Structures are given as structure tokens and as C-alpha cells.
Amino acid sequence: MQSKRSFFNKALFRKNLTRYWPLWGGMSIAGSFIPLYMLLELSTRTSLGLAPGPNDFAELLYGAVTIFAPTFLMVYALLCAMLVWNYLYSPRAVGLMHTLPVDRTCLFVTNALSGLVMLGIPFLVVGGLLCLLALAFGFFNLLAAVNTVAAVILLAVLFFGLATLCAMLTGHTAMLPALYLLLNFLAALLETMVGFLNQTFLMGIPLQSMQLQFLTPLLQIYENFTVGYLDMEPASAASQESAVYLQGLGTVALYGLAGIGLLALSWLLYRKRQSERAGDIVAYRPLRPVFRYGVALLSALTLGPLLESAFWAAIYADIPSSNLLPMIVCMAIAGVVGYYVASMLLEKSLRVFKGSWKGVLAVCAGAAVICLTVSMDLFGLENKIPALDEIQKVTLNGFTCMTFETDTAEGRQLTEQTLDIHRSILADKDYIYSMDRSKYGYRDTQYDEKWTYSSVWITYYLTDGSTLERGYTLPVFESRLQNADTFDGKLYQMAHSEEAMLQQLGVPEDSVPQIDVYIQGAEYGLSGNADHLMDALRQDAREGNLRTSVFPYWEGEATDDFYDVRLHISFLAKRDDGSYTGSAESVTLCSTMTHTIDALVAEGYLTQEQMTSIQDGDYAFIADLEE
Amino acid sequence: MIEVKNIVKTFDGFTALDGASITVPDGGVYGLVGPNGAGKSTIIRHLTGIYAPDSGEVLVEGEPVYENPAKKALLAVIPDDWFYFPSSTIFDMMRFYRGFYPNFDGNRYEKFKEVFSLPEKSPIRRMSKGMQKQAAFWLAMCCRPKYLILDEPVDGLDPVMRRQVWSLMMSDVTEHGTTVLVSSHNLRELEDVCDHVGIMNKGRVLLERSLSDLQENIVKLQAVWKPGEVPVLPRELEVLHTSHVGRVYTYIVRGKAQEITRQLQVHQPLMLEALPLSLEEIFIYELGGEQYAVKEIIL
Numbered sequence: 001m002q003s004k005r006s007f008f009n010k011a012l013f014r015k016n017l018t019r020y021w022p023l024w025g026g027m028s029i030a031g032s033f034i035p036l037y038m039l040l041e042l043s044t045r046t047s048l049g050l051a052p053g054p055n056d057f058a059e060l061l062y063g064a065v066t067i068f069a070p071t072f073l074m075v076y077a078l079l080c081a082m083l084v085w086n087y088l089y090s091p092r093a094v095g096l097m098h099t100l101p102v103d104r105t106c107l108f109v110t111n112a113l114s115g116l117v118m119l120g121i122p123f124l125v126v127g128g129l130l131c132l133l134a135l136a137f138g139f140f141n142l143l144a145a146v147n148t149v150a151a152v153i154l155l156a157v158l159f160f161g162l163a164t165l166c167a168m169l170t171g172h173t174a175m176l177p178a179l180y181l182l183l184n185f186l187a188a189l190l191e192t193m194v195g196f197l198n199q200t201f202l203m204g205i206p207l208q209s210m211q212l213q214f215l216t217p218l219l220q221i222y223e224n225f226t227v228g229y230l231d232m233e234p235a236s237a238a239s240q241e242s243a244v245y246l247q248g249l250g251t252v253a254l255y256g257l258a259g260i261g262l263l264a265l266s267w268l269l270y271r272k273r274q275s276e277r278a279g280d281i282v283a284y285r286p287l288r289p290v291f292r293y294g295v296a297l298l299s300a301l302t303l304g305p306l307l308e309s310a311f312w313a314a315i316y317a318d319i320p321s322s323n324l325l326p327m328i329v330c331m332a333i334a335g336v337v338g339y340y341v342a343s344m345l346l347e348k349s350l351r352v353f354k355g356s357w358k359g360v361l362a363v364c365a366g367a368a369v370i371c372l373t374v375s376m377d378l379f380g381l382e383n384k385i386p387a388l389d390e391i392q393k394v395t396l397n398g399f400t401c402m403t404f405e406t407d408t409a410e411g412r413q414l415t416e417q418t419l420d421i422h423r424s425i426l427a428d429k430d431y432i433y434s435m436d437r438s439k440y441g442y443r444d445t446q447y448d449e450k451w452t453y454s455s456v457w458i459t460y461y462l463t464d465g466s467t468l469e470r471g472y473t474l475p476v477f478e479s480r481l482q483n484a485d486t487f488d489g490k491l492y493q494m495a496h497s498e499e500a501m502l503q504q505l506g507v508p509e510d511s512v513p514q515i516d517v518y519i520q521g522a523e524y525g526l527s528g529n530a531d532h533l534m535d536a537l538r539q540d541a542r543e544g545n546l547r548t549s550v551f552p553y554w555e556g557e558a559t560d561d562f563y564d565v566r567l568h569i570s571f572l573a574k575r576d577d578g579s580y581t582g583s584a585e586s587v588t589l590c591s592t593m594t595h596t597i598d599a600l601v602a603e604g605y606l607t608q609e610q611m612t613s614i615q616d617g618d619y620a621f622i623a624d625l626e627e
Numbered sequence: 628m629i630e631v632k633n634i635v636k637t638f639d640g641f642t643a644l645d646g647a648s649i650t651v652p653d654g655g656v657y658g659l660v661g662p663n664g665a666g667k668s669t670i671i672r673h674l675t676g677i678y679a680p681d682s683g684e685v686l687v688e689g690e691p692v693y694e695n696p697a698k699k700a701l702l703a704v705i706p707d708d709w710f711y712f713p714s715s716t717i718f719d720m721m722r723f724y725r726g727f728y729p730n731f732d733g734n735r736y737e738k739f740k741e742v743f744s745l746p747e748k749s750p751i752r753r754m755s756k757g758m759q760k761q762a763a764f765w766l767a768m769c770c771r772p773k774y775l776i777l778d779e780p781v782d783g784l785d786p787v788m789r790r791q792v793w794s795l796m797m798s799d800v801t802e803h804g805t806t807v808l809v810s811s812h813n814l815r816e817l818e819d820v821c822d823h824v825g826i827m828n829k830g831r832v833l834l835e836r837s838l839s840d841l842q843e844n845i846v847k848l849q850a851v852w853k854p855g856e857v858p859v860l861p862r863e864l865e866v867l868h869t870s871h872v873g874r875v876y877t878y879i880v881r882g883k884a885q886e887i888t889r890q891l892q893v894h895q896p897l898m899l900e901a902l903p904l905s906l907e908e909i910f911i912y913e914l915g916g917e918q919y920a921v922k923e924i925i926l
Contacts, residue, residue, distance in 0.1 A: 005696075006696070009726060009727065010726060011722065011723055011725070011726020011727060012723075012726070012727075014726075015712070015723055015726075019712060019714075019715075090710075092706075092708050092709075092710035093710050094677070095672065095675075095677050095706055095710060096709075096710040098675075098676060098677045099675045099676060099677060099699065099702075099704050100699070100727045101696045101697070101699035101700035101702075101727055101728060101729075102696050102699075102727060103694045103695075103696050104694060106696070271694075274678070274679065275672075275677045275678060276638060276678060
């Protein structure tokens with residue numbers, strides 16, 4: 001007789017591993033091809049005298065764990081969870097397991113450990129073989145191996161924890177993967193759909209603002225968990241022992257802790273789980289309304305706008321206020337469909353219509369409230385402009401790309417100018433929408449002057465660490481560019497300030513540039529002294545000789561001021577942490593850039609004859625370059 | 628002793644158990660009978676710790692059985708739809724059970740090989756329903772349970788194996804003091820082995836007594852009266868059923884045979900005989916009062 005409490009049962013653990021060996025065995029065998037491939041690669045490299053070092057091993061492991069492991073573990077953790085928890089979904093199986101003389105804590109711990117071990121075995125096999133190979137060829141890196149093991153364990157705990165929670169919430173095998181995938185991407189999906197609604201009714205609200213990305217682990221991990229390169233200067237990379245490191249291991253550790261939290265929550269749920277819920281879509285009665293209305297909400301937010309786009313917005317999309325009623329109707333229809341689908345799944349019956357009018361009414365009311373809340377901008381998103389004191393840094397991307405911080409007098413002045421532009425855009429909302437209406441088919445015939453649409457993107461980095469982003473597609477008219485009271489005029493003025501011009505180059509003073517010259521969109525291998533050409537570009541910037549291209553070539557601007565010559569500047573810039581990052585900027589040559597034109601000739605990029613041809617708009621000489 | 632005290636269990640608004648109570652004394656065979664949907668399997672799932680009651684208590688040796696490994700180790704159960712892992716063999720399942728039940732008897736497992744003559748290393752799923760049932764008995768009895776709980780246990784077994792299994796169980800009862808709780812529709816079979824019976828209907832236990840008490844407390848009387856002098860029976864008699872064929876009247880009356888016979892003798896019957904009732908008859912007449920009777924349907 002068992003007298004002491006047991007948290008682990010060897011027989012169940014062994015049974016789980018022996019029953020499901022085809023999964024972890026198959027994964028291990030498939031994974032073994034990686035070391036095999038590496039062995040062949042190493043043999044080739046060694047025969048060529050290119051012996052790999054510990055950094056290569058670290059780079060290999062880190063590359064695998066940052067690129068391959070998150071997605072693989074997300075899918076594989078689901079499979080493992082489906083296997084170890086599948087007894088919960090069959091009344092017969094749950095009957096056997098819950099009759100056994102162990103308590104639920106013991107069952108939970110044993111099954112969870114079985115799942116985690118099944119998750120780890122393929123990594124153990126592949127990682128072990130890789131380590132053996134590295135030891136044999138003398139390039140083993142212990143720190144990299146330990147870091148990789150830690151990262152894999154943390155990721156495994158996260159995804160298995162989430163899959164286990166889903167397994168506890170549902171009582172149906174088919175529902176587990178559906179719920180798992182949904183929960184993995186629910187925050188991103190909801191943010192996208194709410195963003196889409198905002199875009200429909202409000203001006204300037206960007207779609208890609210992911211405030212809740214941390215609730216979508218896979219996206220957050222791929223964004224923050226990468227291979228870092230320390231002091232990776234081209235000449236010294238080979239000699240740096242600690243050149244490769246895992247960036248964002250802390251983020252993964254936090255997610256690993258969250259995984260432990262999810263497992264703990266799952267354990268609490270399992271203790272309360274009723275065996276008779278095997279086969280039900282939702283395993284806990286209080287969660288049934290959450291499921292019913294949750295599906296209705298998701299359906300309303302995803303299918304509603306789709307319906308509206310298909311049947312209304314394609315024809316009358318231009319005025320947001322005109323979209324309100326159709327959007328409410330479409331969201332209500334989609335929500336009701338979702339409500340009934342959820343009810344049918346819950347009741348396992350198609351007969352769910354009787355007495356459902358209250359729920360349907362609630363869904364329709366919900367759709368109306370959501371649409372009205374967004375369209376009336378009750379949260380003041382559209383007109384939200386931060387105060388100057390709240391701003392730490394601003395990035396303005398419109399006509400030109402500029403970033404300035406508010407800790408200098410010049411930066412504060414530019415920030416004030418940006419705020420002024422932002423206010424002008426909002427003040428001209430009706431004008432912008434009225435122009436927007438004409439973008440379907442009337443562009444060429446309606447106006448006598450040059451005009452275009454230009455994207456303006458403003459990002460405020462606030463002192464509290466948050467960011468505020470707004471993006472606009474604005475009509476820009478040539479006649480308004482010289483008018484300092486219009487948003488187009490203000491933008492144009494700002495883009496031609498000295499600060500803007502220097503920033504337009506975007507090349508830090510201490511970087512090493514390489515400049516490629518493109519004529520009519522093609523590079524002809526022209527080269528010369530890049531440092532001197534860079535100095536000439538900076539000189540032109542300081543003197544205000546650079547011009548910002550506002551209108552596309554077909555509007556005739558190119559023949560007036562701009563040549564069809566583009567200077568592509570690529571460079572390595574040093575980050576604050578000492579690592580290097582590659583970047584590139586592009587400048588279109590215009591007639592006012594006298595210093596640059598002289599330097600192009602003086603440094604041997606172009607001959608005087610070629611430059612004269614360009615200035616005359618004659619590009620026939622490029623035929624000779626092609627030859 | 629197993630005690631179920633006033634348990635209530637509802638499934639999405641349907642009340643499966645409505646204040647059911649039973650007491651299973653140690654060392655005997657307790658038969659739980661009742662019509663389909665009476666709640667027999669539900670009460671068994673409570674006894675084995677699968678279900679937690681909404682209210683009430685399920686006690687084994689005075690302690691709640693739900694989430695109580697020590698008490699669950701005293702129980703072995705054979706449900707009507709025994710679960711085995713797909714592709715597992717009897718040997719695999721034996722190793723599995725052995726890892727959980729502290730009293731698992733390996734020697735008994737070896738001895739039972741001859742009794743059951745089942746292919747030990749063949750997948751259970753390939754076996755017939757009767758063979759699977761035998762496998763369930765084989766493994767459950769090797770757990771050496773103090774309480775053996777059986778839900779429709781001999782369904783699918785041939786008559787020889789049925790007798791063999793009962794023989795094994797009864798020897799456990801007599802030799803080891805094992806308590807058997809069995810739910811079945813086969814009342815003739817239960818009558819041969821049970822010493823206590825509980826009758827359930829609509830989630831309630833209608834009555835629960837030792838079989839001898841039950842048989843002593845309900846009597847079938849056959850009487851022949853003088854022509855035209857069929858008496859009105861005394862009001863204090865609890866008559867469950869009356870019928871007559873010709874002049875022979877049959878009465879099913881609750882009470883002691885001796886006492887009832889004495890009361891009817893007053894009316895000077897030409898013939899009066901008290902007959903014992905079978906369990907099946909008791910079941911039918913008890914449930915007749917609960918509006919569960921054979922309906923005379925003419926098609």
C-alpha cells in the first residue's frame with residue numbers, strides 16, 4: 001500500500017516513452033542528417049586546409065537555435081502534448097487513468113515530464129552528435145553548447161507549457177491544435193484586425209503597430225533572439241574568440257519562465273478537471289460562454305471587415321463615415337455566424353437556434369459598439385499628438401528621412417516643426433479625404449499641375465519608453481510646396497534644411513563608405529575615391545544643394561532638376577555595443593549638387609564628357625559602358 | 628467498507644444521481660441492479676475515483692476515495708468497456724498495472740496463464756470481446772484488490788468461462804475476504820452469488836438489503852377462494868401486485884410470509900400458499916411501483 005505521496009510514476013513514464021517512440025525516434029533519425037551533412041562539409045573543408053574554429057561551431061549552434069528551433073519546437077511541442085494528454089479526450093482512457101492509484105499531481109508531473117523528455121530527445125541526439133564531431137575535429141565550444149542547451153530547454157518549456165494549457169482547456173483531440181495555433185497568434189491577429197478597423201475609420205493609424213507582440217512568442221522570439229557578432233570588423237573577425245554570441249537569451253529565459261507558469265496553471269486546471277468532460281469542446285463549464293462569444297468576436301473582427309471589403313468598400317471606400325453602417329452589418333453577420341458555429345461545437349448538435357435570440361442580440365450589439373467606438377475615436381487615437389516634453393526622439397519619413405533627439409536646441413526645433421506638420425495634416429483631414437476620392441481614375445485629367453501621393457511616417461519615441469507611430473498617404477501639389485501654411489509646404493521646407501540634407505546622406509562621419517553609381521537604374525562598375533566623393537556630398541548637403549525628389553519622373557521633375565543618376569552609398573556603422581552593422585543610403589544626383597558633380601569627375605567615376613552628356617539629358621554613352 | 632452517502636451528480640442539467648446512498652459491507656458480494664440509465668455505472672465511476680460528486684460523500688474505509696491513492700490502491704475495477712492501450716499486449720498491460728498497484732501478484736499472473744489460456748504477447752485489440760474481458764479479469768485479480776468493482780462483468784463470456792470467473796472471485800471472497808461490488812442486468816446470476824442487493828432507479832437507491840432479508844420481506848401468495856367470496860384484503864397489507872387466472876389469485880405483498888398468511892387465513896381460503904420470490908421478480912415488482920413496468924403493447 002502506498003503510504004507516502006508520490007509525484008512521479010515510473011511505469012507511466014516508461015509507457016509514454018515506449019508507446020510514442022516512433023515520434024521522438026523519427027525526429028531523432030531525421031535530425032541525424034544534420035551532423036552527417038556537417039561531417040561531409042568538414043571533411044571537404046579540412047581537405048582544403050580550411051580548419052573550422054570554435055566560433056564556427058558557436059555560429060552553427062546559434063544559427064540553428066535561433067532560426068530553426070523556435071518554429072520546430074512550436075510544432076513538435078504540440079505533437080508531444082497531443083500524445084501525452086490524449087487520454088483526457090476519451091471517456092474510456094480517462095476512466096483507466098483516473099482509476100489508477102495515483103493522484104492527479106502525479107499523473108500531471110509524469111505526463112509533463114514524459115512530454116518534455118520526448119521533446120528533448122531529438123535535440124539530445126543531434127546536439128550530442130554535433131558535439132562529438134566538434135570534439136573530433138577540435139573546434140568544440142563549451143559555452144556555445146551550454147547556451148544552446150539552455151535556449152532549447154527554455155523554448156521547449158514555453159511551447160510545451162502552452163500546448164499543455166490548451167490540452168487542459170479542451171476535451172476534444174481536434175480542438176487542441178486549433179486552440180494552440182489560435183493562442184499562439186491570437187494577440188497578433190486581434191491587433192491586426194483592430195488595426196484594420198482603425199484604418200477603416202481613422203486617419204493615420206498604422207497597421208503594423210504591435211503593442212502586444214510579447215503575447216505572440218514566436219514573433220517576439222524571432223525579432224529578439226538572434227546571433228550577435230561582437231567586434232566583427234572585417235579584418236579582425238577571424239581572430240576574435242568571442243565574436244559570436246546569442247542575443248536575446250534573456251527574452252527566451254522570460255518566455256521559459258512563462259512556460260513554467262503555464263504548466264503550473266495547467267496543473268491547477270487539471271486538478272479541477274472533470275473526467276466526464278472527455279469529448280467536450282470546452283473542458284470547463286464557466287469557459288463555455290467565453291468560447292461562444294470569443295469565437296463570435298473573432299469571426300466578427302476577421303470575417304466582418306472581409307465581407308465589408310468585398311461587398312461595400314470596393315465601391316465606396318473613400319469616405320470612412322460612409323463605411324460605418326455597412327461595417328456594423330457585416331460584423332454583426334459574421335459575429336452571428338461565429339456564435340452559431342461555436343454553439344454547434346459546444347452542443348455537438350445543429351439544433352442550436354431555439355432560444356438563441358438573446359445571444360444573437362448581444363453579438364449584434366457588440367458589433368455596433370465596437371464599430372461606433374472605433375469610428376467615433378472615443379480613445380482619441382486619431383488626434384493624439386504628444387507634447388514636446390514627452391518626446392525623446394522623432395523619426396520623420398516623408399520627402400526625406402530624418403531622426404532627431406530633443407536634447408539639443410536644434411533637435412527641439414525640428415521636433416516642434418514635426419509637431420506642427422502633424423497638426424497641419426490632422427487639420428486638413430477633410431481636404432486629404434476629398435483628394436483621396438479622386439485617386440480612382442481621375443488623376444491625369446483633374447489637375448493641371450504636377451501632383452502625387454506621398455507617404456509620411458512619423459514615429460515619436462516617448463520619454464516613458466513607448467512609441468507613437470502615425471502614417472499618412474497625402475496628396476502633394478506643386479503649387480502648395482511653396483506655401484508654408486500647408487502641410488506639403490512645411491514638409492518640403494523641412495526636407496531642405498541643412499540638418500535634413502546631412503541626415504539624408506545617413507552616413508556617419510567615422511564610417512567607411514563604398515559608393516556605387518547607378519545610371520538609369522543600372523550599375524556599370526564605376527569606381528573612384530569614395531572618401532573624397534563622400535566629402536563632396538557632405539559639402540553639398542551643408543550648402544543646401546541636395547534636393548529631395550517629391551514627384552515621380554513621369555511628372556517631369558527629373559528633366560528639370562534631377563539626373564537619372566543615383567549614388568548608392570553602403571557602409572559599416574558601429575553600434576553602441578561595439579558591434580558593427582551594415583547599412584546603405586541612396587542619393588539622386590541633381591543639378592545643384594556642384595561639389596558632387598565635380599568630385600565624380602575628379603575622382604574618376606565619370607569622365608567630363610559623360611557628365612556633360614548627363615547634364616544635357618543624353619544617356620547614349622551608357623551603351624559604351626555596357627560593352 | 629464502502630459507503631456512498633447521498634451523492635448527487637448532474638451532467639449539463641441532467642441529474643444522473645439524485646441523492647443515492649449505498650453501503651457495501653466487507654467480505655461479501657453486493658449486487659447493484661437497476662434499469663438502463665438508473666445510475667449504476669455513474670455510481671461505480673464515483674466509487675473508483677473517476678468522478679467527483681457534486682455533493683455527498685464516497686468513502687472507502689471511512690475516507691473519501693477521490694484523489695486518494697492509498698484507498699484507490701485497494702480497489703480494482705473492470706468497467707463494461709475496459710480500456711487498454713492500442714497495440715499493447717496483456718504482458719504490456721501487466722507491466723503497466725504492476726507499476727501502479729503495490730499488491731500486484733506476479734505469481735498469480737503466472738498461474739492464471741493456465742486458467743485463461745490467452746495469447747499473452749498478442750495485441751489485445753486483435754482479441755474477441757470475450758477474450759478482452761478475460762484479460763481484464765486476469766489483470767484485475769492479479770492486483771489483489773480488497774475491493775473488486777465490476778460493471779457488467781461477464782457480458783461476452785461463454786458459460787464455461789463465466790462460471791470459471793465467478794468461481795475465482797468467490798474463492799477470493801472466501802479465502803481473502805475480498806469484497807465484490809457487481810452491477811449487472813443478469814439477475815438470475817446475481818441471485819446465485821450476491822448476499823446484498825441494492826436496487827436503483829432514476830438516480831436513487833430504492834432499497835438496499837441482504838438478499839435473504841429482501842426475499843423474506845416480500846412474498847408471493849397464491850390463494851383459491853370460494854366462488855363469489857373473493858375478500859377485500861386488509862388495508863394494512865402492502866399489496867404490490869394482484870392477478871388471477873381462473874379462481875387462482877396471486878398476490879405480491881410486502882411483509883413476512885407468516886404474518887401475511889395468518890391475516891389471510893381469517894377469510895377462509897380454499898387454498899393458500901406462500902412462495903419465495905426470485906430476485907428478478909423482486910426487481911420487477913419493486914420497480915413497478917416506480918412506474919417502471921412491462922408495458923403491454925399491441926403492435
